[in-house]
Amino acid sequence: MVSVLKTDSLTKVYGRTTVVDHVSMRIDQGDIYGLIGRNGAGKTTFMKMIGAIAAPTSGTYEFFGEKDNSKTLPRIGCLIESPSLYSELTVYENMMFYNKLLGITDPRNIDEIIDYIGLGEAKKKKTRKLSLGMKQRLGIGIALVGYPDMLILDEPINGLDPTGIVDIRNLLLKLNRERGITLLISSHILGELERLATKFGVIDRGVLVDELTNEELLEKNRRAVGIQGLDPRKVVVTLEEMNLRDYKVLDGGKVLVYCDTGLSGKINRALGEKGMYAESISIEGQDLETYFVEKMGGGTKNA
């Protein structure tokens, strides 16, 4: 896998507060990396550092194996905190400004991007008259000027209505699949991030506490009936008799049966008929939100 972004002990300290603490991360080409963390966990500061708008206190980062960011930044598109738009200019003029900034003389790519992000009809509208969803799309459009290989998007779906969220999700998936653009996204809406990302990083108090792939999350996410407190060998025999063959015996003897969780009662009865009374029969499996809450020590669902 070709590495697009690699950070090594990236740290940012403001006064006495360490906002980002030795974050080492690797994002490969084609990844959609979801960065999760509470408010003030350090997600935005991390993104600002790799987007070259905040200087790291220590540590390094490199894009495409190159540490000199003056060469690599034109290959990166950013949307950090909120879309940066000149309210007096139109959609087209805003994009043209960045086209000129990158020294691109052909204006046709602007029309192409505007159509791609679905703002063709609002092309001549002043940006102050755009809805929040349209502004977010334009922000992504501006990040796309110069055809970057990677997009860094901080809360791109924040404040959007359900339709807007679906629009942005589809746009991001399209960018990743059709153009092979690598994405680093932070979002509070964990369910949405779960549908998009191929890899997740959990950041807490500036520290990257965990990383997992979508496959690993899916594995955690698989719904199962958990049987605790019985001899696993005997439980397995009963399960085989019930034609339930997708199971896993964990250390400690807990048996996880991957099946319709509605079968838990039937399993309990079958075990009881053989004189086996489980200490507990539970429904197992977690989504990104429960995984995150667990990782953060519980008590909050605010990412």
Added chain:
Amino acid sequence: MHNVISAQLYKCLRTKSFYVLVAISFISTLFDLITVSVNLRVRPEMIIEGFDSMYEALSGGLYFLFIGIFASLVFTSDYSSQSIRQIIGKGTKRASYTFGSIFTVFVLSLVIAAVAYVAAFLRGTFVGNGTGPFDGLMILRFVCAVLVFGFMYVSFTQLVANITRKTSWTLIIAIFTASILQLCAFTLTALTEKKMLFDPITLMDLATSTSTAPADYLFAVIPYFCAGILLTCASIIVSDRKDL
């Protein structure tokens, strides 16, 4: 830097503020012809000519207020819209951004000033007593004076914008500085008959007085240019040290 200039020019020429200031600059100067007409009626022996009117326009300092307003609006628009993050995030070096922005605003400020001077020249010519004698050297000195003062003032406004990042504060400080300089210069000259450095009136007097020796003129102009360079460097340092 070329790309920054090209992008900033594109942005400025598509915003209303530039055209509004050009129009105000032209109209306010032209409207001053009422004063000229009254002066001529009260004191018919008075001679008002096109070139003199133009030179006096610089001393008026009103145009530097326009420049201050324009520069404040342009420089802070990048902060207020947070576009500065995109600009730097697209790989533009902060020094290139600062130089490019100062150059663009400087050039467009000269357009605003030039419009005012043309209006002043027309006013003096048509309401007064003709164009007056043409003195190429004096025109050159006049233009250089306008250039260096404009450069210093635009650089100063960029520095203030980089520090405050707020349109309101930048506007207040830029306008206050231009006004206070004039007031100080006027008071100092009235009280001590000594002229003050970094004041458009003093610079104007030196630039348009036939008795000013070339060395004295250069001695007056060079500090403005140096101040402009120092303020530009300070802008870059401030911009480099701050996270966006």
